[in-house]
Amino acid sequence: MKIGIKDLKKLNSKKGLLALLSKEPLNIERALRYVDYQKKLEKLQVELIRLQTWAIQKEERIIVIFEGRDAAGKGGAIRRLTERINPRHMRIVALSKPTKDERSQWYFQRYIEQLPKAGEIVFFDRSWYNRAVIEPVNGFCTQDEYEVFMNQVNDFERMILQSGIHVVKIYMSISKKEQSKRFADIKSDPLKQWKMTKLDEKAQDLWNDYTEYKNAMFKRTNTKISPWKIIRANRKTDARVNVITHILESIPYDKKLKV
DSSP states (O other), X not given: OOOOHHHHHHHTSHHHHHHHHSSSSOOHHHHHHXXXXXXXXXXXXXXXXXXXXXXXXXXXXXXXXXXXXXXXXXXXXXXXXXXSSOGGGEEEEOOOSOOHHHHTSOTTHXXXXXXXXXXXXXXXXXXXXXXXXXXXXXXXXXXHHHHHHHHHHHHXXXXXXXXXXXXXXXXXXXXXXXXXXXXXXXXXXXXXXXGOOHHHHHHTXXXXXXXXXXXXXHHHXXXXXXXXXXXXXXXXXXXXXXXXXXXHHHSOOXXXXXX
């Protein structure tokens, strides 16, 4: 590829050199894409600070739900969302499997306890929608429990919205081939191997089952007042930019607020 003066300046920057030398073999086109991504990301992160400042000042409450297949990049997207904003006014919620007491409660009860207070943003790294896909696919709930959930979830979200909480629902979508590639990368990296779970090990074999329940989830819970946004996530950098852009477009914050 031909390199212009503008591209040379990008590559000669600290970010450009890091992008160029961080992976082998050297790939100029990839490095330029990464520099452009970093610039976009920084601008969007400034807007996230503005959004959070508005939420704090106006005592707004915001929920951002992340769903998607295993290894779809939910955690990476959440890290880019949260790395620049004030940690005292946000939380990341990634609940473990329910305790014995929690299993005896109303399904939504433990999620209600995680809803945001005034001026707070809560990011759900998986949410109550576990019961829409993961639990029925893996036999963690009965068919009756699944149907009760599906019959209640839209009313549950309507109550949240009517209470004044903003809700953004994001589904990160990857291909079966890309998921397989990411699993292989995780298994081969000593710093990432802890991410691989027993559920991940079965994800490829259960791909079609996940697809069936995912489609049912969209059909029944993609409502006018609480819609899903599907983010194509095969390329992580594009997905992260699109996630942040969607959140900023979904919340009516003051875009002229000084930060």
